[in-house]
Amino acid sequence: MNTLLRIAIQKSGRLQEGSLELLKESGLSFSNGKDQLKTQARNFPVEVLFLRDDDIPQYVEDKVADVGLVGENVFAEKKKKNQIVKRLDFAKCRLSIAIPRSETYGGIASLHGKNIATSYPNIVKDFLQKHNITAGIHEISGSVEIAPGIGLADAICDIVSTGSTLLGNGLKEVETVMQSEAVIIANPELGPEKQKILDKLLFRIEAVKKAKN
Ligand code: ATP
Ligand code: ZN
Structure with a gap:
């Protein structure tokens, strides 16, 4: 039986287009129908799985997938036993703390005792701890930016x-918590055959990157 490297990418969302483009530019040929869960490349020992990005670190830890393509922010939040094997230079963004524009910001210490709404509770917890701030963390899964306006929190991350x-929600950015870009994460125990396929793929990705610059 031939070994396949299973690569998880986002099913739909901001990472999807860049992920498909990266794999195709690296020479992989595969179909990606709308309702497909997985597909096998025609010309490379790779199977592509289409998943929710938030689930990818867990799947990679559990070896349901061998590698995954996610935002570094999601990788950092999930705290799974994965390693970053490549940074990809797209989906660049930052995780920041923002407060209502009407308030004067008195530095990081002024977050003490405040309530912060976020979808990234682990990252925020680590950030606050690092700066010796005690604040409440209110985890919400979406539309975080409306939280201060509806009285749910004093600040957001x-x-x-x-x-x-x-700006549209009357907020201003006051602290950068982390910078993020799309990354390839891998299970640290792939075994020699899968590792060989991954190395070949990473080599191709690097070549594509060089050709673009
Ligand atoms: P869902 O899980 O419901 O599919 P999501 O909000 O987790 O949605 P996206 O909005 O598709 O997912 O974002 C996926 C990743 O793309 C984020 O985790 C982040 O790394 C990156 N990203 C998000 N917003 C931006 C942005 N405005 N510019 C660049 N990169 C972004
Ligand atoms: Zn998501």
Whole structure:
């Protein structure tokens, strides 16, 4: 039986297009129908799985997938036993803390005792701990930026790229918590055959990157 490297990518969302493009530019040929869960490349020992990005680190830890393509923010939040094997230079964004624009920001210490709404509780917890701040963390899964306006929280920590969403919700960015880009994560115990396929793929990705610059 031939070994296949299973690669998990986002089924739909901001990472999907860049992920498909990367794999195809690396020479992999495969079909990607709308309702497909997985597909096998025609010309490379790879199977592509289409999943929710938030689930990918867990699947890679559990070896349901061998490698995955996710935002570094999701990788950091999930705290799974995966390693970053490649940074991909797309889906660049940052996780930032924002407060209502009407408030004056008194530095990081002014977050003490506040309530922060976020979809990234682990990252925020680590950030606060690092700065010796005690604050409440209110985990919500979406539409985080409306939390201060509806009285759910004093501040938020969310993904920012241009800042226009914050502005539209009467918020201003006051601290950068982390920078993020798309990354390839891998299970640390792939075994020699899968590792060989991964190395070949990474080599091709690097070649594509060099050709673009
Ligand atoms: P769902 O899980 O419901 O599919 P999501 O909000 O987790 O949605 P996306 O919005 O598709 O997923 O974002 C996926 C990843 O893309 C994020 O985790 C982040 O790394 C990156 N990203 C998100 N927003 C931006 C942005 N505005 N600019 C660049 N990269 C972004
Ligand atoms: Zn998601």
